Amino acid sequence: MTDSRNVRNTALGIFSALFLILAPSPATAADGETAPARDPKQAIDEPYTAKIQKYTTAPYFTSPLVNYLPASNTVPTPEAVLGDVAGAPGVLPYAKDVYKYMRMLEKASPRVKVFSIGTTEEGREMIAVAVSSPENLKNLEENRARLAKLADPRTIKLDDAEADKLVAQAVPVYYITGTIHSPETGAPTALMELAYRLTVDESPYIQEIRDGMITLITPVVEVDGRDRMVDIYRWHLAHPKDFYPPLIYWGKYVAHDNNRDAMGVTLKLTENVLNTYVGWKAQVLHDLHESVPYLYDNTVGDGPYNAWVDPILTDEWQMIGARNVADMTKFGMPGVFTHGDFDTWSPGYLMFIAAMHNGISRLYETFGNGGADTQERTLDPEEYSRTWFRQNPPLPKTLWSQRDNNNYEQTGLLTSLHYFNENKRLFLKNFYLKAKRSVMKPAAEGPAAYVLPTDEPRPGLQAELLRVLQKQAVEISRAKSAFTVSLPVKKEKPKKDAKDSKETDKEKKPEPTTKDFPAGSYIIRMDQPYARIADALLDHQYWSPEDPQKTPYDDTGWTFGELFGVQVVRVTDLKVLDVAMERVVNVHAPGGVKGSGAVFAINNNAEPALATLRYKMKDAGMEAAEEPFEGSGKKFNRGSLVIRNGSRADLDHAANDLGLQVVALGTVPSVKTHPVRAARVAFVHTWLSTQTEGWWRLALDDLKIPYDYISTQTIAKIDDLNAKYDVILFPPVGYFPGPTAIINGMTTAWGNPLPWKNTPETPNLVGKNDSTDDMRPGLGWDGLAKLQTFVQKGGVLLTATDTSRFATEIGLVAGVSTHASEHMKIVGSVVGTRLVDSGSPLAYGYDEKVAAYCDNGPIFSLSSIAGARGRRRLGNESHTRATGRGTADDPDFTVGRPATEAPEELTSEIWEAPPVTDEQRRNGFRVIPPANRARVIFRYADKKDLLISGLVEGGDEIAQHPAVVDVPAGKGHVVLFSINPVYRGETRGTYSMVLNTILNFDSLDAGRKLAEK
């Protein structure tokens, strides 16, 4: 092996020598393309250029596009704000400094315009910077109008000739977004310098980009997280010998998952980028990341590709990706490739906004050091191996700087911009064609529309789903009258043993059926330009267990209608498009009080707004009916709210707001009720990871459910948890090294404290979240004892997925054990669950079948014997008789003795605890009394019904096992979820399982039927 340090030093020497004699090449190369070279007539900023050279660690980590900086007398370089060049060691600007520079550019040059595009959850600004010729920037609105016609071909009646005229005139928009992932720190400085180059450089290569297109740049996507990351880096610079705290919070709610929000659009950053992308009618969305050496243009990636993208787009990926690699290979830059281990199945990534809105999605992974230190980096063999798609791989070991990273980012972007500009007529035409093919979808691949019937029992959740689609710029209409569509004939699969079956003769072709929809039903027409995203969200996903791709990159299923628990009908009958309908601008579920009487009732259909109402009307007395009842001619489900002493006006106002329909009753219904109180909620997080619980916080905040946000460390410090809280939510950690990690946290046996608090060096760290002097300690054994006491004294602890494993494995409950799977693969899928105990308050408002999100959830098994491990069962055992006399169903005999009848064997369902045997009851101190046994509320569906969307392989391991269990413990309860009921804003149909636990915290045993013994 070569000593890389020596190689580097020699190479640097050559590099310096080369630089001095560097002769500018002619503008046009022999191949007819504009040469990527500087303009010899334009002066170079010598000191800046010298520093670029100094901070670049090897001559092949740069290119003729970025190894110099053109000088300007009027336009400031990034040094004006950074105090050094872009990518300099030790320099990491806050978002406000990046913005300051972009606005200096705007002030200094007519080639730059800065736009404010919204704010973050913590109120920080997001911007988009347009760089182009002054003429292009002057004519933005005219140009936008042209692009808008291409984006919506209905406006030109799908006339290709008219489109060609627009294509010839329009200036395309290429949108670049940086640092959505906060520890990936290089993009802001790369984009500052890129903006400078695009503004100032007079080389033909750059001029063509500037005159030919609009480069739009959002230098910081996760602004809250950026400022925290810069804080951490400053802390690190101030304490160079110490370990620095890991970035536990990025944005207010989620970390890495901020790049998984492009379906649900629940985060501000997603909404702001989406609005900018769609508003500008941009052709490309190119998102910058830093986790792979040295530049992986990963949109080409690997299969399976998302089924709803236009093949025109996947061809564009190949073209752009291959050319990008080729250009950088010719510069001699190692480690640039475009195939790799990223499948493009899920549309949740930020860049996928473009793929789902007829543009081109791109994502770079360059190589970052997580800060601005220059460091020796050693790669894994799989990172530096030469493969068919990476003929010039990265080096096994090298000194790497933020400047190197900035060189790669800028070189990749500049060659991309140039190639895009050279071929812009093709890409603009494709942009039009993809939109046109969306509009023509109903008659092509279909469907014609999705219909959400107006008689939906969950109008609030229906409205939520429609609002997600509206955020995605999907048009929604309402039918003016009732209508009927024909449903497609389902093809019956030929039965394998059809020959032996008598059924064959009787087999008839099933008749086509029709479906009626009432007036007012919502229609999402598929003959609209953004039909693609609606289709991708509402359709079902199927990931074959036989797929050659064995490691899905993210979720495999997400069907929104299923996860929201609302009816969505896929209609292929083109007649649906002829139904008289009107466009809907504001979707709002109807709400308010109807009827007369002083007692009010609200039907319970598991709509989360019920919980909001409970907290909003703090002083009203509310009760839940423990059985269904009728009143004022209406039927009310079990769990319906009865309100006796609320003000009608207040209730009407609140219900109107929340889309809840309240019925005034003449008399108090004669049904058993229990109080529904606004529980005092603690929400617990670890200092290991806040990624997955963040989605729970976001959901509760949206619903205006108040809670105290405390860490596991805080639990031990609270003297009496029961005095402060009724319910403790312990949502998934999202990363589970075992129950002891929650207790122990990170080691304190060595190293320095890792503070997460605001100091002069770290003014942004805490935000509106939590703080600690040292992130390392966990719950601790004292904290565990406190949790146990809390439950024993009557508190309710709710856990999900990994925290459920924690609760069972550490012994907070008796009679439930968890098993890791052996061959099961359920990778972020939508699965079927079944209601087992409709009497439980947890089940209020739910139907027999509920779709839920599962990601290899823990497999629960129940036992009625304390200390015994519930046995995981794969279906009922078949008991066959032993060898003996007679036929299969005959009793055997014992010679010389009268026959004895064996007692009937006790059987049980897989989700139940096996019945207690007489033998176990002998001195049965371990037998859990019936009232203390676990109560299964929902179970996973049978194997054949488990898959709704996504990948389910080896589902027999979890099929029929409990999915939601309520375990009495002392005077309290531990509620365990195997599914994740609150996830990425996508699973609103299962939110009420959590909210029901909160609202009925002191009546969870309601409706319970106990076993006899």
Ligand SMILES: [Zn+2]
């Ligand atoms: Zn990333």
